[in-house]
Amino acid sequence: MELSIGKALNAGLRAAMDDDAKVVLMGEDIGRLGGVFRVTDGLQKDFGDQRVMDTPLAESAIVGAAVGMAYRGFRPVVEIQFDGFVYPAYDQIVNQVARLRFRSEGAVKVPLVIRIPYGGGIGAVEHHSESPEAQFVMTPGLTVVTPSNAHDAFWMMRQAIASDDPVIFLEPKQRYWDTGEVGDEAGIGLHQSRVAREGSDVTVVGYGPVVKTCLAAADEAEASLEVIDLRSLSPLDLGPVMDSVKRTGRVVVVHEAARTLGLGAELATRITQECFYSLEAPVQRVTGYDMPYPPCRVEHDHLPSVERILDAVDVTGEF
């Protein structure tokens, strides 16, 4: 079945709600409007306003109330309307959601999914284009995932809702309208990375919105690029990355988030630790710059582009 990423997410939510009456959706504008990106379109009509709840505008309350519902045995899926709006809920996520299982020595489950449309490239105003993933990856107790295609959007949503751990589900908003085939089976687990395209010269590692950019770079590159889609940012599945690096000896890590202490820093460290004798060149990073997300008229100079990825590929070849 061919679906856009947005429609695949909608289908994933619908399937999870059909499967389990304890799955409840909450967020601002997700009911009658269907969400500002229409990801929850039609769900309130079909499941009622008790299972698809339009909430007051208060991010900390959306997440905090979901914690209370989890205490009561529900499996809430909440929407944070935009990435930059997650910070009012940051305390609840980091201090409550992520820690309750640990503090209760396993007695309290928080099977909560926090959906966040994230990333740039849509010409938005301030606070609508952020990539906050590292803030959550550095918080033990949270699972952080992001699909890059329609198949993963559908299946990873279902897997995230089925997980007994809290999941930060980052939806690459720039790709909501990209279409792709959704297969009949998940294929791999929520926490597994995958080889998106095989190659032999340079390993390019990305996730979420930049996977498409990496694949476009691989189309244009003279060298043979192997593209890895991480899918899960926490926990990381580095097996396919390490296998690839051991063959290619060259790595480019790509993400939209700012460079310093971004996920690329962790990946470069781990690759250096585990593949030191295979490396032919230092790990290169293509990232957003260390500035607040810029005015959108210049966002395409800020975001990783095919050209910048190819340039980094060239740099790895100079060693």
Added chain:
Amino acid sequence: MGLPISQTLAPDGELVAAHDFTPEDLRGFHRDLVLARRIDSEAFALQRHGELGLWAPMLGQEAAQIGSGRALAPNDFVFPSYREHAVAWCRGLDPALLLGLFRGTSLGGWDPAQYGYALPAIIIGAQTLHAVGYGIGLTLEGKEDAVVTYFGDGATSQGDTNEAFAWAASYHAPVVFFCQNNHYAISIPLERQTRVPIAQRAAGFGFEGVRVDGNDVLAVHQVTSEALAKARSGGGPTLIEAVTYRMGAHTTSDDPSRYRDPHEADAWAERDPLLRLRTLLERTDPGFAEFDARVQAEADELGAHLRDVCRNLPDPDLAELFEHVYADLPPELVAQREEVRSWS
């Protein structure tokens, strides 16, 4: 200004309003108050002896906690802050369970479902939202139970608490917000938190706020019972402001003499919640002296139990704690667990 303060038992032990409590109820309150105070004083002493890293004393707030805690039904659920030792007592937790957090052997460590008592929130006001979510859950399930959340006057300045008020009103959630107004958020006095009585704020959110003498166990029980009954029958949330006073420090780490007039504490000592019930019982209950002797002996036993248990609380095994970070242990954490084990 504004709302009156409900009172049943005056500071001098005189009944100033009608009540439905039996003589046995009154004895039960007395026992709870004495034992709760002993839990608190023993823990305080254990901290002074270096057995606890910290303690948050509740001296002076026993009536607010026992009065409300004893109004709860078994199926009700409590989202507490970190000073609700007497409420925990009412929910049936072994007080030794409270010590782990302050000794550093656990971060809570009980099953909230077993007691209807959540893990304490240390971040001010965070738990009020959890209560609202739980209450919405009760409504969705069609249950006629209630949820209570405890917080202090300082928490009423927090965004989360105000969001919780707005949400509870919006969803007509069966939540009782129980504010122990003990007049200080560490050193910051009530006057810096609010220009109006706390209970009065509820009106602005669209639900009822009531003020009660927080050192009057009978009035607190009555007011809380009414709020719970209202919540269970679909009447929505209530904000109870129990006007009380923290006789001691915020925690064992601070020094109230730096920020409080000593005469203020003296005035509140005259309103001691234990004394006023004792005065009533001494006057009206012929067998009270004998009953009280048994309660004091029970308190001594409880104190000894706490001292014994505290010193013998086992340190957790750091490697085993990895089991509780995620439902399924990721390979990276397996590796880190082995790293920990390699050092032991």
